[in-house]
Amino acid sequence: MTVSGFLIDLDGVVYINGEPIPGAVSALRELQKRGIPFRFVSNNTHRSRETIRERLARFGVDVPAAWIFTPLTAAIAYLRDAGAGSCWLLGSPDAAAELRSAGINPSDPNASHVLVGDVSDVLEYDMFVTGFRILMRNRAELLALEHDRYFKGNDGLLLSAGAFVAALEFAADVSATLLGKPSAKFFQAALTSLGLPAGEVVMVGDDPRSDIGGAASVSVRGVLVLTGKFDGVLPADAPAPWKILPGLSDILSLTQ
Numbered sequence: 706m707t708v709s710g711f712l713i714d715l716d717g718v719v720y721i722n723g724e725p726i727p728g729a730v731s732a733l734r735e736l737q738k739r740g741i742p743f744r745f746v747s748n749n750t751h752r753s754r755e756t757i758r759e760r761l762a763r764f765g766v767d768v769p770a771a772w773i774f775t776p777l778t779a780a781i782a783y784l785r786d787a788g789a790g791s792c793w794l795l796g797s798p799d800a801a802a803e804l805r806s807a808g809i810n811p812s813d814p815n816a817s818h819v820l821v822g823d824v825s826d827v828l829e830y831d832m833f834v835t836g837f838r839i840l841m842r843n844r845a846e847l848l849a850l851e852h853d854r855y856f857k858g859n860d861g862l863l864l865s866a867g868a869f870v871a872a873l874e875f876a877a878d879v880s881a882t883l884l885g886k887p888s889a890k891f892f893q894a895a896l897t898s899l900g901l902p903a904g905e906v907v908m909v910g911d912d913p914r915s916d917i918g919g920a921a922s923v924s925v926r927g928v929l930v931l932t933g934k935f936d937g938v939l940p941a942d943a944p945a946p947w948k949i950l951p952g953l954s955d956i957l958s959l960t961q
């Protein structure tokens with residue numbers, strides 16, 4: 706089967722805890738050298754697209770910011786489509802800055818949308834109370850930037866936004882709309898940017914549900930790598946990956 710391009714996850718595939726994974730940077734540079742197109746699809750809601758671009762550049766991978774797809778880029782498009790100029794964000798200062806730079810006020814207590822992302826460094830009870838009251842009072846829409854259960858940190862597994870989305874869903878008796886992986890719309894945006902038929906594209910990730918499951922929803926084959934949180938046990942509710950490979954550098958052989 707022809708492989709002409711890649712969608713590539715970042716955390717657990719290209720870097721982990723801010724450090725590049727051995728072999729990943731050289732693999733990306735080799736893809737660029739061979740002219741094989743790729744886009745990054747990350748569920749990171751902590752950093753803006755520009756911050757991620759700068760980090761990759763520091764590692765020696767120069768890509769345009771437009772090649773990086775995150776739930777925040779999806780949220781900005783979603784809020785614009787809804788005609789919303791504000792929201793209530795439960796998320797990082799960098800996420801708030803990205804929304805502000807797109808002309809969206811991230812801290813409007815009368816907002817029509819409540820956004821939940823990575824709250825690891827801003828977690829406060831009061832911000833949840835405000836978000837909860839907006840949902841109850843305004844019948845606002847709850848948007849999950851991502852819905853992952855957990856991710857791998859440097860001292861073990863850490864809670865992802867999905868756990869905090871579930872708290873608000875439970876309290877306000879609402880269902881969140883998912884913007885990041887494994888949303889088909891999110892993958893389709895990256896696939897459209899790549900400009901290749903889905904059958905010639907491979908998604909490389911470390912999450913069977915978000916990466917492999919999401920890619921399958923737009924008919925893209927998935928490769929699971931072992932450099933991140935995947936522990937070798939496939940969940941029953943996720944589609945089987947096309948291949949399981951040790952790491953990102955092993956995808957180069959797929960294009961030959």
Ligand SMILES: [Mg+2]
Nearest residue numbers: 714716717911
């Ligand atoms: Mg990952």
